[in-house]
Amino acid sequence: MNCLEFRRVALAEPRRLEAEAARHAEQCDACKEFLVRALEDEARLARALRVRAPEGLRARLLDRTAAARRSRGILALAASLLAAVAIALVLAWPRNDPLALAGIDFVVFEEAQAILEAKPADPGELRRVAAQLGVALPAQLGELRYIGPCPFQGSTGQHAVVKTAFGKATLMLLPDRPLASRAVASAHGLEAVVVPAAGGSVAIISGSSRSLEHIEMLLKSS
Template sequence: MSCLQYRRALLAGTGETQAMRVHRLQCASCTQSMREHREMEVDLRRAFEVPIPAGFEDQLLQAVRRLEGLPVPVMSSRRRFLAAASVAAAVAGAGLLLWRDREDPVALACIQFVMRDEAKSLMLGAMPRAEAARVLADTLPLERIERIGRIQHIAPCPFNGGTAHHIILAVPQGKVTLLVMPVPAAGGVSAREGLHARVVALRVGSVGIVAGDADVVNSVAGALRG
C-alpha cells in the first residue's frame, strides 16, 4: 500500500484495515496523517456539543414562522429540542462548507498537480540548468533556491491554465515541490490527501510550495520570501 492509497482510504471514513495499519506502522508521514485525522474528528464532535442557551430554540423557531406568515404553535419540550437540534446541525454544516470555501484555489491546484501530474513531468525529463537559470532569473533565481536545498528536477509544465516551472527540491526533512508561476497570486494555503500547500507572492510572479509537512512548507515559504 502506498501513502496516497492510505490517505484516500483514511478520508473515505471506513476505518483502518489491517493493510492500512501495517503501512502506517512503517510510515511516519501516514502516522501523522492518522493523528491529524483523529484530532479533526474530536474537534468536530466538540463543535456539535455547544449548549443551546435557554429559550433560544423557541425564539428562533418563532422568528422563522413569523417571517413565513405562519401562526406560532405551542410545542412540547421534546419537539422544541428536536427542532432546535436540527437547526443547529444545519448551521454547523453550513459553517463547515464556508470554511472549505475559503481554501485557496491556487494552493489546491498545486496539491492536485503533485498528485496527478508530477510523475508525468518527471518522465518527460528536466531542462538544461543554464536555460532554467536564464528563464527564472527575474522570478526565482536558482541560487536562491539552492540556499534551501538541492534541486533534483526542473522543467516547464502546464499548470492552472498557463505555464509554470516544476522544481523538486531535496531538503533535510524530505522532498518539497515548487511550482514557479510568472503571474502574481494573492497567496493562500490548502491541505488535502496528507499534503500541505502554500502560495507565496514574489517580486515578480509567485511560487506554490507543496510538502507532506505544514511546518516544512512554512519554513521554505519564509526562506523564499527573504
C-alpha cells in the same frame, strides 16, 4: 480514508463524523461539497417526514407532563443548534484557490510523468527564471532532486523537487502568472501555497505543512 469510504460514512451519519472522516473532508474539496449536500439532504428529509399527527394522538401528547415537553424541546433545540454549528463549520472551511489547486493537481497527476520524460537538468535555466521572477533559491531550501521545465496552465514554468528537512516539496516558478496576493489550497492530502513574486509567482506544494512554511519563509527572506 479514501473518498469512497468517506462518502459511505458521510451518507450514513453526516452529523457525526469521526476525526478521520472530518480530516478527510478538510483536505478534500469534492468530499467537503459532498458533506454539505448530505447535510442539506438530511435537513430536507427531516422536514418532509414531519407529518401532521392525528387529533387523538395530539391530545394524548399534550397531556404529557410539562417537564417532559420541556426536556424534549431542549433536546430538539440542542440538535438544531448542533446542526447549525456543523453547517457553519463546513462553510467556514477556506475555499481552495484555483491556481493553488492546479499546482496540487500537477503534483498528483503530472509530476511523476514529467520527471520520467525529463531531459538532463539545466540548473542555469532554473536560476535564469528565478532571477526573472525576482526570487532567490538559497541552499537552505534543501536538496534539489529534480529540475525541469513544466507545461502548466497554458504556459511554461520551471519545476523543481526539493527535499527539505521536513519532507519532499515541489516548487513551480511561474513567470507568466502574476498574482495579487498569496493563495492557498489543500486536496489529495497535499497543501499548496502560491506566493506573488516581482515577475510572476511561485507555487509550493507539499504533503508537509512544515516544509511548506520553511520554503515560503526562505523565499520571503531572500
